[in-house]
Amino acid sequence: MTNNQRTEAVYIHIPFCTNKCFYCDFNSYVLKDQPVMDYLRALDHEMELTVKAHPPGAIKSIFVGGGTPTVLKPDEMEYFLHSVKRHFPVWSDDIEFSMEANPGTTDLEKLKVMREGGVNRISFGVQAFQNSLLSGIGRIHDTDDVYRSLDNARAAGFDNMSIDLMFGLPNQTLEMLAESVDKALELRLPHYSIYSLKVEENTLFHTMYQKNQLPLPDEEDELNMYLLLMERMKAAGYKQYEISNFAKPGYESRHNMTYWRNEDYYGLGAGAHGYINRQRHVNIKGVNPYNEAARTGLPRLESFEVSREEAMEDFLMVGLRVLDGISRTRFEQQFDASLDEVFKRPLSKMVSAGLLETTEDGYRLSSKGILFGNEVFAEFIGTLSAN
Template identity: 80%
Template sequence: MSNIQRKQGPLTEVVYIHIPFCTNKCFYCDFNSYVLKDQPVMDYLRALDREMEMTVKAHPPGVIKSIFVGGGTPTVLKPDEMDFFLKSVKKHFPEWDEHIEFSMEANPGTTDLEKLSVMREGGVNRVSFGVQAFQNELLSGIGRIHNTDDVYRSLENARAAGFHNMSIDLMFGLPNQTVEMLSESVSKALALGLPHYSIYSLKVEENTLFHTMYQKNQLPLPDEEDELNMYLLLMNRMAEAGYKQYEISNFSKPGFESRHNMAYWRNEDYYGLGAGAHGYIGRRRHINVKGVNPYIEAVQQGLPYLSTLDIPQEEAMEDFLMVGLRVLDGISASRFQEQFGMTLEEVFARPLNKLVHAGLLDKSHEGYKLSHKGILFGNDVFGEFIGSITGN
């Protein structure tokens, strides 16, 4: 198959914006983030404003259904900086769906009532707190600046500022973490009664302190059996509490699934704005310049793209399956055919048959989805589709 021609599809409705500043670098983090001290924050926000202006001129937006501000830690912005930033967003993306989901990541140690109030007034209506664990010794052991008291105080402030749609992130497979410690964290998280929880396993990434420690055999990680038991505990406890596992790492009450992440998993177009951000429009992917000052300088010359890449049809098909199968409702055969003009079985007969036979995928009248066993071995499932088209 050859590269397809880019065509003008529906107007883009999803926006990701990157704020790359953090109070400190967590030991596991390989995201594009920089310690806040002495950074040119307002210069960065002005450059971001300029990138938004150029982007919407090149690719006019539709009615925006989702905005997600990630980092870094966006809530390290001071109230006046936050106000400037949110006004920029509204200026360049003025048409919002009446049910827009406007999310911002937050660190519990960086959210007071004044800042949260500015966020709420600026249109943010969903906050995702990076809690990670409810044991202070685990938090300090992974480089987090907050403690459990900060978590409760931040949630109280967020409610006082008018936020009702909140999520927290937890992690499992952390150094020195036991199944019992995770169970305690889940109990404390569920006691908060939030509509959404994201629970991720630790991945030791290159260019992190944890990777250096791992290479030196100095990272006391749980063994594979304990990590599997942690994941099984999560799935059971969340289901018992009435939360649907709608994606491998995400649980929600009905109607509170992350609309932004669902757009990624459905392989929809999205704007990617800010240093190091990735965007995907009209089957063309771009990556922005990463460093803060290089990004500011690049914007003076035009769109700050580090690279752009047309996605071949084969790769777009693989992406459709690999990201789509993360969602536990699975992939739609009719959506695949509508998007690519071929059936799933025409393109992926061999891996689909193999995975169904192995009990890792279930076939339904709508398409395919991970089986209970497949959820536990998701990476093995996704790997079957890489480079598999030529083998049919």
Template identity: 80%
Template sequence: MTTGVQSNKGEAPKAVYIHIPFCTNKCFYCDFNSYVLKDQPVMDYLRALEREMEYTVTQNPPGEIKTIFVGGGTPTVLTPKEMEYFLKSVRTYFPNWADDIEFSMEANPGTTDPEKLAAMKEGGVNRVSFGVQAFQNDLLTGIGRIHNTDDVYRSLENARKAGLTNLSIDLMFGLPNQTVDMLAESVTKALELGLPHYSIYSLKVEENTLFHTLYQKNQLPLPNEDDELQMYLLLMQRMKEAGYKQYEISNFAKPGYESKHNTTYWRNEDYYGLGAGAHGYVGRERHINIKGISPYIEAAQKGLPRLESYSIAKEEAMEDFMMVGLRMLDGISSSRFTHQFGLKVEDVFRGPLNKMLNAGLIEKVNDGYRLSEQGILFGNDVFSEFIGVLTVN
């Protein structure tokens, strides 16, 4: 069990991540900790989750909560009654909510009927992120999604009728058999929805997925590198023209609708992590929870259901700050770095900063550094410059 520590500056975490690991089916690209819903002990899991909340807040009492994010899996596979029970647990153990709290839940189109959305709204959810991925039904089938484009429109309409207006959708590019024109069509249809936020990710072929198996056999017809670059340039241009700010490598928002919760991660700030396989970060200590459903339920009966916990050295925390912070297009804040670590960022990272400045991949701004226009296209090369710089033995 971890030690009872508070965050770096003696503040309680202001963000909560909660993992619901159930799905209707496993998508071909997914390596998240998720399990097909059929025959799973859902209520036993939700009770175990409640126990973990109780142990967690006893050890690290929460202050004012500014963001809650429920991910998965697909949290919206819960029935309305299960959803109600779950959201009541959240409110019980994290009762002190900021007036402008962002309470997000991931959803799949087709898993959000009016009764469930009403339970979500009643329980405090005020932001929903739908995993749409594409607007071509053939592409959706080819990546293992079970919804179609009609489900997308119906789900968004149901959400709005329930009074949920802070909505986001995920799209993907670089999918098997996807062309630049297909992505252009998906972006057009997405923008026609007039949503305040869009996340658009490139496919990563992860181990332990069907796509990885096919890739190893040379049976995954991915777009070539030039087409993938054209896709990324196209979506950045189209989003900008439509009035969306690219505030992070893969995220676009109308002013004021940036994801507060994800910004917590990108600023390397503390957050509670609850549920099977969830990660948390409190007081420069990370933990990973037990992943399997039954082992998690069993462990939560006895205490915190940890797989492992470990302290993060100051050097590693500083590297993480740079690596994740530069994902945001506003960049990293020198004053925030000094506040967290008591050092000047230039004194710690003079070498990689100068190298990236000279390469034209980052640029100096008033209170820090950010990716240049060219750097946005080569983000991974920039981030890697800050990994292992301070922690080499």
């Protein structure tokens, strides 16, 4: 993105949760006794300083993640959404304003406040349709909460909804995943995200894994789970537009597409990352330190320039996650350079290995490459910036 183009995408982090899930390494804190209004006021001030430094264009996507943003009480939610509208007043006609939600934290009153405040898409963290699996990963909702939350959301006027599912969970079988996919598809939602479990450091699951106490499916089972869900989603008329995401035409997550196209976005809130004019920043993570810092200035933990070489590598690594692939034209527009010349060696290596295939305007993962995406992405790390 050139310097005269204004940023059109916003990510906002609400770091509070009802409890910490066993697999979660996100910047999140259990809600009890947290200074929520102080945080929302600090966030308001960060928005004010941010738009002063980098005035926004017409906003095309806003994504509120966490934590669990829907743990905010209706009056807190209202204050927060007023803040967003005040600092980012110009929205494109077809804005996608998404908020993550946990089933069980969305009553009708709160959902109405969200809808009135401009939220028009909700992503529910469902993860599985077996209560035994849910309690085994530290979720506090059950399947009844899922149906109740979706009914409430529809009653509040939401029709653009997504749910997250997970596979590769402890004690999960292929049959359990098939049942979860069945139940998810019965809901006829326009979008589904289906992720494999990653055992991250600083989580309860990592501790259990180290002690050999985490009964995970083996690699073959996990691969079969992924093949099953790809097949089932396709048969149900959903396009797999990214490694873990499936949508009806026109319902692809616009905010995620901003990341995957390596475009600019504001990153606001504790621990949030932002990217503007090839400048990347990470915010202070702790709630009180963030509140303190945001009272007087931008609450940065670090801020650094992304070199042209690193930006080119990022373009490939994140762009190849999208199954339509990367575009020579877009690469040339961003970098004024030829994709084929800059990445000649790794591109030809991956094509020869059958992991990438050429398209009319670039490259995309082959059906084999989709299964070994991380190996493909690794080929481009440090290709240029290490020189």
